[in-house]
Amino acid sequence: MSQQERFCFIGAGSMAEAILCGLLHSSHTPAENIHLINRQSKERLWHLQKCYNVVIPEDKEQAVTNADTVVFAVKPKDIPQALQLWRPSIHKGQKVISVAAGISTSFFEQHLPEIPVIRAMPNTSGTIGRSATAICGGTHATPEDLEAARDVFSAIGSVVQVEEKDMDTVTGLSGSGPAYIYYLAEALEQAGVTAGLTHQVARHLTLQTLLGAAHMLLETGEDPAELRRKVTSPGGTTMAGINTLANHGFHKALIEAVHSAKQRSEELAHHFTDTP
Numbered sequence: 705m706s707q708q709e710r711f712c713f714i715g716a717g718s719m720a721e722a723i724l725c726g727l728l729h730s731s732h733t734p735a736e737n738i739h740l741i742n743r744q745s746k747e748r749l750w751h752l753q754k755c756y757n758v759v760i761p762e763d764k765e766q767a768v769t770n771a772d773t774v775v776f777a778v779k780p781k782d783i784p785q786a787l788q789l790w791r792p793s794i795h796k797g798q799k800v801i802s803v804a805a806g807i808s809t810s811f812f813e814q815h816l817p818e819i820p821v822i823r824a825m826p827n828t829s830g831t832i833g834r835s836a837t838a839i840c841g842g843t844h845a846t847p848e849d850l851e852a853a854r855d856v857f858s859a860i861g862s863v864v865q866v867e868e869k870d871m872d873t874v875t876g877l878s879g880s881g882p883a884y885i886y887y888l889a890e891a892l893e894q895a896g897v898t899a900g901l902t903h904q905v906a907r908h909l910t911l912q913t914l915l916g917a918a919h920m921l922l923e924t925g926e927d928p929a930e931l932r933r934k935v936t937s938p939g940g941t942t943m944a945g946i947n948t949l950a951n952h953g954f955h956k957a958l959i960e961a962v963h964s965a966k967q968r969s970e971e972l973a974h975h976f977t978d979t980p
């Protein structure tokens with residue numbers, strides 16, 4: 705059904721843009737089958753329409769009703785209100801995908817009885833087709849529904865299916881993960897500039913180093929620890945750098961960062977277990 709599948713996105717922010725971009729660029733879905741609804745910013749909708757030729761419906765209720773798949777892409781705190789607003793337009797035969805951090809499929813099911821719900825956690829690298837997305841299905845999601853969702857997210861990168869109990873961990877690791885890497889890039893770049901490199905050279909070296917290391921991991925299939933060992937000559941420069949990182953608790957800090965983000969995802973879930 706993928707060529708004909710009609711989508712209605714509720715929430716037209718950065719995640720919605722990343723997904724619709726992937727759907728269009730991979731030719732998964734034609735622009736006329738992508739409808740966008742946003743709460744406030746008309747400028748944002750016009751911008752997306754201009755960039756991607758997608759549909760900004762006059763009749764929003766109709767757009768939700770006519771969609772095969774309704775994608776909830778609003779902030780977790782806005783999910784209860786969005787559900788309250790749009791649930792009268794959602795009916796049996798449709799499918800719901802949510803990308804909201806922390807919000808369980810059962811929360812959706814409380815308000816959308818019998819509707820198949822798929823919870824997904826992509827990341828912003830989906831904008832360029834490089835998301836690492838995890839999906840899981842709610843009670844009413846069939847293997848076909850999951851396959852269709854896999855298809856959607858394959859358009860913006862790689863997809864793994866996990867159990868819902870693992871979704872908060874996924875959120876802390878790969879949902880938030882790009883920000884950790886950008887933080888690392890900021891620091892490397894700053895180190896180069898502080899030591900006298902031009903900004904341009906520092907950025908180039910930083911990016912190529914990240915890219916090269918990611919490809920080494922991917923293409924050699926070797927463990928990160930083994931690849932690190934190969935860079936680290938005894939008594940050499942890397943060892944001096946790694947020792948400094950170790951002394952500052954770099955490894956532990958990253959593990960704790962993932963745990964904190966996971967914990968925050970769990971907190972968001974507890975916040976929104978009331979009836980909207």
Ligand SMILES: NC(=O)C1=CN([C@@H]2O[C@H](COP(=O)(O)OP(=O)(O)OC[C@H]3O[C@@H](n4cnc5c(N)ncnc54)[C@H](O)[C@@H]3O)[C@@H](O)[C@H]2O)C=CC1
Binds near residue numbers: 717745748785803
């Ligand atoms: N930004 C990221 O890296 C990732 C975000 N997510 C999840 O994606 C969801 C969206 O995040 P972003 O796109 O970053 O947020 P965003 O703030 O860029 O976009 C959310 C949009 O939803 C609209 N909105 C709010 N309430 C609405 C309603 N009742 N009806 C229609 N539109 C409404 C807002 O006007 C806003 O444009 C969040 O739940 C987040 O947890 C998931 C993975 C990664």
Ligand SMILES: O=C(O)[C@@H]1CCC=N1
Binds near residue numbers: 805875879880
């Ligand atoms: O920061 C957030 O809450 C969202 C969810 C995962 C990435 N960004």
